Amino acid sequence: MDLKSSHGAPVLTDSAPLSKSRLGGHHGLLPYSPSGAPFSKNLRLSIPKKKLGFLDDFRSIGLLDAMKSSSPPHKTFNKDSNIDLSSPDPEAASLTWLLKFPSALASFEQIANFAKGKRIALFLDYDGTLSPIVENPDNAVMSDDMRSAVKNVAKYFPTAIISGRSRDKVYEQSISDDDPHCIKSTDTQGNEVNLFQPAREFLPVIDEVFSSLVKSTEDIKGATVENNKFCVSVHFRNVDEDKWEAVGECVEDVIKKYEDRLRLTQGRKVLEIRPKIDWDKGKALVFLLESLGLSNCDDVLPIYVGDDRTDEDAFKVLRDRNCGYGILVSKAPKESDAYYSLRDPSEVMEFLKSLVTWKQSSVL
Numbered sequence: 001m002d003l004k005s006s007h008g009a010p011v012l013t014d015s016a017p018l019s020k021s022r023l024g025g026h027h028g029l030l031p032y033s034p035s036g037a038p039f040s041k042n043l044r045l046s047i048p049k050k051k052l053g054f055l056d057d058f059r060s061i062g063l064l065d066a067m068k069s070s071s072p073p074h075k076t077f078n079k080d081s082n083i084d085l086s087s088p089d090p091e092a093a094s095l096t097w098l099l100k101f102p103s104a105l106a107s108f109e110q111i112a113n114f115a116k117g118k119r120i121a122l123f124l125d126y127d128g129t130l131s132p133i134v135e136n137p138d139n140a141v142m143s144d145d146m147r148s149a150v151k152n153v154a155k156y157f158p159t160a161i162i163s164g165r166s167r168d169k170v171y172e173q174s175i176s177d178d179d180p181h182c183i184k185s186t187d188t189q190g191n192e193v194n195l196f197q198p199a200r201e202f203l204p205v206i207d208e209v210f211s212s213l214v215k216s217t218e219d220i221k222g223a224t225v226e227n228n229k230f231c232v233s234v235h236f237r238n239v240d241e242d243k244w245e246a247v248g249e250c251v252e253d254v255i256k257k258y259e260d261r262l263r264l265t266q267g268r269k270v271l272e273i274r275p276k277i278d279w280d281k282g283k284a285l286v287f288l289l290e291s292l293g294l295s296n297c298d299d300v301l302p303i304y305v306g307d308d309r310t311d312e313d314a315f316k317v318l319r320d321r322n323c324g325y326g327i328l329v330s331k332a333p334k335e336s337d338a339y340y341s342l343r344d345p346s347e348v349m350e351f352l353k354s355l356v357t358w359k360q361s362s363v364l
């Protein structure tokens, strides 16, 4: 993967084996806990803060409760605004949250100032960031406008997509193979190569777990199991809430056989089974910065845009290095290690376009 290769087409990386979350220690996560400045008492968000890990800590809260907290609870969130109505004053909560995580669009000038004399390197999550969250993961396709915004921004800045999905899937759903701008990592002979696959040895076990879960969940209406190559995702977005416990039990039953090798994490209405290795989106980000020659903070301003718990590991890397910015994609107030926020993928697209316009005007 060389630096030039990311201009004109985004680099994709398999980041699936996201382990050692900043909360779950070596046992992974489940609901993520906050960092950063505390919210005032009234504005506290209803995100469980307990550390949870597979077969140890998470029993203290129960898998079912963890699943219920995996996305803004639909009963307490206003569908239009996504503001937590359980807060005594949701509007004030939202405004206070925006003070802590200002809009990256409203703060664009500030970001551009920080970038003066530096090269921006862009890291983008896929689901919920470049494509909207939809009921069927197979339908999470990038819009044509977003696709061209990503392609365009990648012409001006080194750009990578870091996704929990397998690289092939992101290719399929975001950039078409027929696209002349589409590149994969290739060696000097033009053969496709995978630069780094820390979880390669887990491939057979992941396949085994995938098959077992497909079978054990087949009678649960709405449950779907996705093989993400380095991670198995069990989706319960379309399962009636009274069957979520059954989904959790299937997952527990299957995974307990592999307790020493696999761990359980959670995303938006999804339980994910991953290898227990020291790898997460933060590690993927560091790996890319280093392998692309972008790790010098004096020259480079990395910007990472993401919406989910797994993205927090990358936000934290940037915060800890005091180099670059995380941008959280969320309408709902959430605690985060990001610095800025964007409400949804359409704002992400606006932000990408603004970067291009700014870059074009600065080279005139």
Ligand SMILES: O=P(O)(O)OC[C@H]1O[C@H](O[C@H]2O[C@H](CO)[C@@H](O)[C@H](O)[C@H]2O)[C@H](O)[C@@H](O)[C@@H]1O
Binding pocket: 125, 126, 127, 128, 132, 133, 134, 135, 136, 137, 138, 140, 162, 163, 164, 165, 226, 228, 233, 235, 237, 267, 268, 269, 270, 272, 308, 310
């Ligand atoms: O790292 P990401 O690119 O954000 O991938 C995380 C997971 O995203 C997908 O699931 C989420 O999006 C689906 C489509 O909108 C939605 O139906 C699901 O409820 C969400 O959890 C993907 O299907 C997972 O495999 C990824 O791990």
